[in-house]
Amino acid sequence: MVIHLKDIGLIRQGKWILDQINWQVKQGEHWVVLGLNGAGKTALLHMLSAYHFPAKGSIEVLGRKFGQDVLGEELRQEIGLVSQTIKSRFYDSDSAYQIVLSGGFASIGLYQTPTDDMRERAQQLLKDLGCFHYANRAYYTLSQGEKQRVMIARALMGQPKLLILDEPTNGLDFLAKETLLDAVEQISLRPDAPTILYVTHHVDEILPIFDKVLMLKEGKVYRSGNKSELLTEPILSSFFGTEIQLTWHDKRPQIWRK
Numbered sequence: 001m002v003i004h005l006k007d008i009g010l011i012r013q014g015k016w017i018l019d020q021i022n023w024q025v026k027q028g029e030h031w032v033v034l035g036l037n038g039a040g041k042t043a044l045l046h047m048l049s050a051y052h053f054p055a056k057g058s059i060e061v062l063g064r065k066f067g068q069d070v071l072g073e074e075l076r077q078e079i080g081l082v083s084q085t086i087k088s089r090f091y092d093s094d095s096a097y098q099i100v101l102s103g104g105f106a107s108i109g110l111y112q113t114p115t116d117d118m119r120e121r122a123q124q125l126l127k128d129l130g131c132f133h134y135a136n137r138a139y140y141t142l143s144q145g146e147k148q149r150v151m152i153a154r155a156l157m158g159q160p161k162l163l164i165l166d167e168p169t170n171g172l173d174f175l176a177k178e179t180l181l182d183a184v185e186q187i188s189l190r191p192d193a194p195t196i197l198y199v200t201h202h203v204d205e206i207l208p209i210f211d212k213v214l215m216l217k218e219g220k221v222y223r224s225g226n227k228s229e230l231l232t233e234p235i236l237s238s239f240f241g242t243e244i245q246l247t248w249h250d251k252r253p254q255i256w257r258k
């Protein structure tokens with residue numbers, strides 16, 4: 001089991017921002033976590049990465065039980081997390097290559113000397129993610145879409161078992177978004193592919209590689225399970241609280257308000 005949450009509740013400032021969360025992610029599955037603003041998606045991800053501890057329930061991630069096993073840094077080395085919060089912590093003057101390399105040490109900034117293997121791996125990842133031609137450019141000179149792909153390459157550097165992408169297409173134009181989604185698809189085909197959790201509020205970003213969907217609403221699991229059963233007009237309409245029309249193009253869903 002990659003993730004096992006049993007009746008999880010998380011309190012912030014006296015309020016249950018997550019409650020009664022039951023969720024199991026098995027090896028080989030790729031999940032989309034779908035929810036509107038404020039649904040609790042980021043809180044859930046931070047909990048999975050042991051930045052937050054639940055007030056109730058039990059949680060196991062990558063075979064580690066929270067509260068029993070040693071956690072924190074050790075667990076985070078096995079998780080590749082791409083989120084706005086992480087992105088804003090990088091030193092702007094570092095090159096794309098240095099930032100990817102730093103992923104091998106799970107550090108912000110490069111303080112240790114990378115091995116030849118690490119350099120080779122970083123270069124290969126930059127190529128795989130289509131970032132090689134700007135590898136030596138300072139991070140701050142990159143566009144949002146370029147930065148985002150560098151962040152994903154960095155997250156893969158530590159050969160994570162779990163890759164969490166938190167709204168990775170935020171601020172990207174149509175083409176940059178599609179390029180990034182192509183990259184996500186490619187990652188799922190790698191021989192060392194991690195389990196991917198893709199967090200979004202955009203239904204059209206649910207790629208065919210994602211078979212499973214966790215629908216979060218107001219801190220609770222609205223529904224979770226197979227995409228084919230959950231992405232229907234009645235379920236999406238009641239989830240979003242408005243009449244939804246759903247169509248599929250190339251195995252990707254699109255929705256409109258009726």
Ligand SMILES: Nc1ncnc2c1ncn2[C@@H]1O[C@H](COP(=O)(O)OP(=O)(O)OP(=O)(O)O)[C@@H](O)[C@H]1O
Nearest residue numbers: 012013017035036037038039040041042043044201
């Ligand atoms: N430290 C905190 N103190 C109080 N409330 C919090 C705290 N952190 C989060 N919340 C609240 O918990 C709820 C869930 O927040 P969260 O950031 O997880 O939502 P989200 O689904 O990621 O939303 P978005 O799509 O807008 O990023 C929100 O109502 C938020 O205001």
